[in-house]
Amino acid sequence: MVTRVEHAPLRVEFTFPNGTAWTGNLSATANEKLAEDLAHGLVQMVHPLGRITALQSAVMYTSTIRRMVAELAAMGFHGCLADLRTSHVLSYWMSVSGRRVFHTRRLLVGCGDRVDAGIRVYLEGKPVKSPPRSKPLKPYTDGEWRQIEAGLRDYLQQVMARQREVLDMAALGPDSSDLGRNRQNFAWLVREHGPLKASDATRVLGLTVDYFRDGVGGQYRAVRNAMYPPVQVATAMRLLFGVYSGVVPDGIRDLGMEDFTWTGDRTALMDYVKGRRGPESVNLPARAVRLLERWLELSEPVRRIAPEAIAGDLFVFLDTEFRSTDGSKSQLSALSTRAAPKSGNKARRQLAKDLNLRTDAGEPLLLHSARIRTTYHNVLGRRGWTGRTKIDPNHTASVEGSHYVSSTTPAQAESVEAIIEDAQADILRRSRPPIVLNDEEAAEFVTEQPEQTARLGLDVKEMAELLGGEMDVFTAACANQLAGLHGPKGKPCPARPWVCLLCPLAVFTPRHAPNLLRLKAYFARQSRQMTVQQFLAVFGPYADRLDHDILPRFDARVLEKAAGEVADIDSELPLRPEEGTQ
Template sequence: MPAEVIREPLSLKVSLPGQEPVLVSIGKVANPDLAADLAEGLAATVHPNGPIAKLTTLKAFVVTLRRMVRELTADGFTGSAAELTRPLLGGLWLRSQYLVEYRTRTILRSFDQRHQTLAEPVRQMVFGTNYTRPLLNGPLKPYEPDEWNRLIDLCKAEVRRLGERHRAMITLAEGGQDPAVGGWSKANAAWLLTRTGPVSRVPVAEHLGMTLNNFKHRCGSVTKERETLFPTHIQAVPYVLLMSAWTGIVPDGLAGLTTDDVRWTGRQAMLLSYTKGRTSEESVVLSPRASGLLQQWLEHTELMRRHVPDELARHVWLVLGRNLVPHAGTFREYLLRTWVKQHALKGDNGEPFPVDRRRLRTTFIAQRGQREWSLRATIDPNHSPQVEGDHYLSAATPAQQAVIDDIISDAQSDLLRRASTPAVVDEAASAARLPEEVQRLGLDRGVLAELLAGERDVFTASCTDQLAGLHGPKGKPCPARPWVCLLCPLAVFAPRHLPNLLRLKAYFARQFRAMPREQFAVVFAPYAHRLSSQILPRFPAAAVAAAGKEVGDTDAELPLRAEEMTP
């Protein structure tokens, strides 16, 4: 069972997707019988039996459950769920907001589906139409440019300041010693905290052999050193806001990150996997600045991770709570408001800046749309895409029209060439069908002879004309990468190319494991599909198997650039 009701004290033991089992207390209420029935219904709504898949959602339902019991008790009701009446429920829902009605209906529906104890008139009402409707506020608007710049500049300045303080304190601690031996100083205090973890004054005073009062008078406090070495919840806010602004990851996906979700895909880029509640697991390759930000945060919290259990250390947003206990950050609205108030951040209207991480994502998407050509991006923001096309893409002179016609002709010819089947030959077959091959490939006998002899070989295939200019300047050697030959109409594949073709296939497999699916589909999928479905099947299976013995499945076998290496 994903959820179990515990009677004494009344609570729910739930196992939510991707989380450890947790006990959620309902607490004492005025009507225990009704609360127990509603708890049964709430347990039946937990995923996969119902819509509740997040702990925050479950706690919101618990609050509504307690409110329902409290208000019905105030109306004079003292019975169980089976004794509910239409007037009682109608009065509750008519004076409530949409979410209260939605949650209580959901609980009662699940309870009745499991136990079938509601009276028939009440059942018809519970499974009927809602009295209230949700308030639709419309899509979130992106932040105005001035507001956005103020927020980003403040976050960057705070991240820089906090990082510098942390590194300076670590350096200071490295030069310190045990204060019980060397006396109390800032360096010695930092030295002690790096070994004891984020502790209060009490264990520090005990370590020095002092009473707490003596420590207060003689040494003061360790708060400054502790908060510099171990970041608090409020100090993590600028990091989270910048990550939201620079990646566009949904708030729940960003908050649930673990260190297992972070992988380096190059010298300056990270692959970040996360879970989006409305869809499923997703991944994104972080930009260099976002990768650097995440790396700085992991370095900032590295010391604290040494002093917590491995399960807790897996959380990316590990922070120090008010009770000096490390925990995974949640970044609720009240915390963001507190951070805004501390830094006196204002919006364009002079009011405190309305930080909403959903709007950060909206602004990221809007800015990305302005960097690329799409329906949201125009040269002049006052023009529609149709006007932009009429003004900037129409040919004004015969010469311009001729250039556009040439571009269209070349593009159509390229599409036709790509749609043709790849040229796969072998020496014996080509010798028997020499006239047919010459005509099909559009070559003279001398060029075909050079192809069969390997005189025109490149890494992946033989090229009928390296100076044709399909992938670079005409008259210059082709600069295309090895896999581009798989779709090139000038490529001819022979059995001697099989080892390199199989090396490319292994390279595609390594890239598929290292890259997000969407990125692989754009960069390598057309070539991988052509190789696997149209080129390799045309060779004898025995030849493919023999060539496979020469493949070592390493990047060193291919002529790759540094940025093309498999991470």
């Protein structure tokens, strides 16, 4: 971003990552010198020096400067930033809200060493007031999510069907029957002359306004809106696009035709600007690509007659306030919250009402763009790991957790608790030392180490079978191959040979030494063909357990004899083809 302080009048000029510009006016304040000092602090808060990258933040901090200057002047302070002392700042902070304290603290931090040393002590410590914690958006429930998706999809299918019907009628040409007061003639009229007001349409047809009374005018408006999608249709398309892609609402809102790169008949790369981060790209899911194609077909009539300034915007729609046909005013508008925030909010409310969306409790359901994105990632996260450590790299782990993890239904919360319990139990099992026995210890194991016998859950007869070799696997003797620690309970354990090294059911005796050394040689071969990071991620814990906790507990003579049986080749181990090293 490019940001600079200008004078005569005093102002801060911003240029944002998406190419838009905005000027924050700081003229005519009660203390212009202090306003200028704080404006330079604001510049230090803007990307790339700071974290501000969005218009909303720039507007908010410019307003904060004006209010801070005015309120300090009302308290009797008229000096510059260098004259500001701890007493002034503390008195001011105690008189305003926690949110204002948060914003003014950040402004003063941006001013750096120009702030008095006494104030900087408070800037580095705990704030005297904290802003109220924001309440995370809860994802829609599964029932609400299905209802929203199905409602929007069915609504848009009906819109597209009506437009195809009107286009087919328009292709038949004008129809003068009923004095031109019929749908076919209306369809031809709006295709040839654009979305005329009713009064203009009667003039083109050579009729009087009286002929449009008694419901005929409503019929004409229905044909016009079917040909040229109004704001409510574009809003529904934006919401369903968010349901299918999970892109941030402001990224969808500002899309243009140039933001799409078609990489195939059914694949597209979308470039968009996220307010707090800047440019991002995403490969659209297949159904989002199909929806995009349907919207391009649906918006073609309105795009064809749109002014050049907005024809390249993706979401163009027929303005609800129709203008004169003399060309002096545009009849079209790009769907943008900057241009028409009230119309967008009204369209969402009306859309939810028309679709009769209801919560699980039967109350009216509100459509919220950001909540749709939250639900998209919540659903995606419950399907499995998405490959991302965080949904939004701007978030801290605590914010990410409160926004996307903690917002769960009772059933989801129960599942999460079960996963946590299983993970904790697994960590506890792995922390226990391995059971490694020599011949003498094996003979006295049941009587000398009853706690270990209880840990394995075996009786005397089963322990005899274990120590006698009847329950051996490749690496160790297994107390219960059907325990389900590494696979479905009641089915044979599917774990790879090295997994036994960390398994709490494994017992290692001298007869297993040759295979343990073969496994050690296998680890050495893998370490030579993998990077250190890869090896540690895949084999690190097992190699460490083998080298430090298991092999050192065998007699050196046992290991020396076993080493003579190791040929250091893959065929010595039960490996899958993809696990080979030779």
